[in-house]
Amino acid sequence: MKATKLAEGVYWVGVIDWNLRDYHGYTLPGTTYNAYLVVGSKHVALIDSAYPGQEYQLLERIKDVIDPKKIDIIVANHVEMDHSGTLPLLTKMLPNVPIYCTEVAVKGLGKHYDTTGWNFKPVKSLDKIELGGKTLVFVEAPMLHWPDSMFTYLAEDKILFPNDAFGQHIASCERFDDELGKDVALAHAQKFFANLIVPLAPRVLKKLDEVTKLGIPIDVVAPSHGIIWRSYAADILGAYVNWSHGVAKNKVTIVYDTMHHSTDRMAQMIAEGVMSEGVAVKVCLLKDGRYEGNHRSNIVSDVLDSKAVLVGSPTLQDEVYPTVADFLSYLHGLQPGRLTHKKIGCAFGSQGGHGGAVAIITECLKKAGIETINDGFEIYYRPDSAELKKCYELGQDIARRVKAM
Numbered sequence: 001m002k003a004t005k006l007a008e009g010v011y012w013v014g015v016i017d018w019n020l021r022d023y024h025g026y027t028l029p030g031t032t033y034n035a036y037l038v039v040g041s042k043h044v045a046l047i048d049s050a051y052p053g054q055e056y057q058l059l060e061r062i063k064d065v066i067d068p069k070k071i072d073i074i075v076a077n078h079v080e081m082d083h084s085g086t087l088p089l090l091t092k093m094l095p096n097v098p099i100y101c102t103e104v105a106v107k108g109l110g111k112h113y114d115t116t117g118w119n120f121k122p123v124k125s126l127d128k129i130e131l132g133g134k135t136l137v138f139v140e141a142p143m144l145h146w147p148d149s150m151f152t153y154l155a156e157d158k159i160l161f162p163n164d165a166f167g168q169h170i171a172s173c174e175r176f177d178d179e180l181g182k183d184v185a186l187a188h189a190q191k192f193f194a195n196l197i198v199p200l201a202p203r204v205l206k207k208l209d210e211v212t213k214l215g216i217p218i219d220v221v222a223p224s225h226g227i228i229w230r231s232y233a234a235d236i237l238g239a240y241v242n243w244s245h246g247v248a249k250n251k252v253t254i255v256y257d258t259m260h261h262s263t264d265r266m267a268q269m270i271a272e273g274v275m276s277e278g279v280a281v282k283v284c285l286l287k288d289g290r291y292e293g294n295h296r297s298n299i300v301s302d303v304l305d306s307k308a309v310l311v312g313s314p315t316l317q318d319e320v321y322p323t324v325a326d327f328l329s330y331l332h333g334l335q336p337g338r339l340t341h342k343k344i345g346c347a348f349g350s351q352g353g354h355g356g357a358v359a360i361i362t363e364c365l366k367k368a369g370i371e372t373i374n375d376g377f378e379i380y381y382r383p384d385s386a387e388l389k390k391c392y393e394l395g396q397d398i399a400r401r402v403k404a405m
């Protein structure tokens with residue numbers, strides 16, 4: 001197995017997990033657990049590791065560069081097991097190896113593993129270590145995305161190792177942004193941001209501002225998942241600023257499920273109304289999440305770059321449809337409406353009894369920070385021609401509001 005060189009003495013020695021398809025509710029085409037080896041004239045540092053049981057690839061790639069026993073420094077940027085899971089093995093293999101991490105990470109690692117005898121070296125922002133011609137500088141990044149998180153910066157090569165931030169869940173033979181293609185890389189990064197980073201957007205902006213004020217040049221961004229940004233580092237940094245502010249397109253995302261195709265017909269007519277105004281629309285059926293486009297984790301990526309979100313559901317036992325409840329719960333956790341640039345939305349659906357789904361959705365949209373334009377549109381049984389016309393007009397109304405935002 002081969003390591004990949006980023007710069008003189010700096011190597012990617014990570015793990016490609018081709019088979020991972022679900023990661024806490026996020027559907028993905030595999031991922032990578034990126035670890036990096038920095039070889040100085042005095043010390044050899046390993047930055048991050050990999051998921052438990054993935055040590056084979058990690059050690060084989062390290063061996064491509066150096067005898068793993070020559071590693072005399074470990075940097076643990078983050079406690080989550082996809083980046084710390086091979087530490088128990090590494091600490092056995094390298095007794096008393098110093099582990100540089102935040103004070104919070106010391107406690108966090110102690111809750112995950114038996115860390116008795118581990119040689120922790122807690123660090124604070126701007127602490128640095130010299131490896132001999134290579135200087136590692138640490139920047140604490142609490143809640144990006146766990147309390148223990150930190151970034152590591154390699155000064156001489158201007159490489160930022162920000163762990164999860166700027167990552168993407170993708171398993172590929174390409175290691176760099178220019179090999180995968182800028183648009184594909186950014187699309188995967190957008191999905192990652194939409195599913196994991198959105199609720200932390202204010203902290204992202206604060207941290208980016210702090211890093212900018214430090215005046216450290218960043219040529220390469222080497223996250224802990226996916227490709228490494230070497231040609232488009234400025235693009236991913238800029239994208240994070242835009243996504244954190246909620247900058248969106250003139251686009252409407254319509255998300256719904258249907259029992260007997262009544263809510264489906266409403267969704268189609270709303271979409272026609274949106275398109276008639278020259279505004280982009282994405283229609284997402286929640287029917288079966290095994291299909292890529294129907295999965296909540298793909299839909300929220302569309303929600304992120306849409307100015308409007310409409311959610312539809314039939315009423316079932318006085319409640320929303322189970323798939324819609326799942327989506328609304330996910331949306332509530334992410335809070336995509338609470339970014340600088342607001343989102344608008346509304347609810348729609350069909351009912352054959354007491355109704356109620358539309359009122360529930362309207363409240364859920366509000367809780368996710370989305371400004372509802374009305375109390376929603378609920379019809380009885382099948383939509384008749386007058387009601388379908390109203391759906392079309394609702395789409396037009398939403399589209400006009402989007403263009404005015």
Ligand code: FEO
Binds near residue numbers: 082
């Ligand atoms: Fe990729 Fe927070 O772990």
